[in-house]
Amino acid sequence: MPASTVQALHAHPSQTWALGISVWVDVHPSPSSWELTCTVAADHGGDLVLPAAQPAGPADGLWQHSCFEAFVSAASSTQAGADSREAYSEFNWSPSGQWAHYRFASERVRTEPTGVAGTAGHLQFEAHAEHWRWRVLLPVNALPADLGHGWHLGLSAVLEHRDGRRSHWALSHPCPQPDFHHPAGRCWRIPNH
Numbered sequence: 001m002p003a004s005t006v007q008a009l010h011a012h013p014s015q016t017w018a019l020g021i022s023v024w025v026d027v028h029p030s031p032s033s034w035e036l037t038c039t040v041a042a043d044h045g046g047d048l049v050l051p052a053a054q055p056a057g058p059a060d061g062l063w064q065h066s067c068f069e070a071f072v073s074a075a076s077s078t079q080a081g082a083d084s085r086e087a088y089s090e091f092n093w094s095p096s097g098q099w100a101h102y103r104f105a106s107e108r109v110r111t112e113p114t115g116v117a118g119t120a121g122h123l124q125f126e127a128h129a130e131h132w133r134w135r136v137l138l139p140v141n142a143l144p145a146d147l148g149h150g151w152h153l154g155l156s157a158v159l160e161h162r163d164g165r166r167s168h169w170a171l172s173h174p175c176p177q178p179d180f181h182h183p184a185g186r187c188w189r190i191p192n193h
Helices: none
Strands: 006-011 021-029 033-042 067-074 088-093 098-106 122-127 131-139 151-160 166-170 188-190
Touching: 006 151, 021 151, 021 188, 033 067, 033 151, 067 131, 088 131
Parallel strands: none
Antiparallel strands: 006 021, 006 166, 021 033, 033 131, 067 088, 067 151, 088 098, 122 131, 151 166, 151 188
């Protein structure tokens, strides 16, 4: 990935109907936290659906509506990409104010049987006619423990459309169907500080 902290997310190739939308994420890591800003700009902003506001706090199933997600694993060496055997965390942030944090021992093998595992940081969301913006401050101590080589990061978003369909956006789509858990999706290397 380029050295820039701004990365574009792309719609899954099977979802060519999701036109007129741009999604990008800016990541600013520091020794204590990562600041992630996800922006969605849509020519037809009225076609996207926001979930109803909820009390801020943990919730399950946020991916069923519009949400921003991050998948993070500790890099075990200087290897270029993540491995399916690596432990990783999944973070979800909903425009509703709800969040989720799941931990996995390896690809799709959750270490906690239910619900949310920890903190997903501080979330601020704003919606305007032509764009949405998530601002997340994610504490480094919520990430998988750094093994001295930094982290592998995958960023994604689910956007709910007024017609009931959901489009899936990510840095990389390694599978024929949307699959944010695939290790090849964690393709952005974040160095430790």
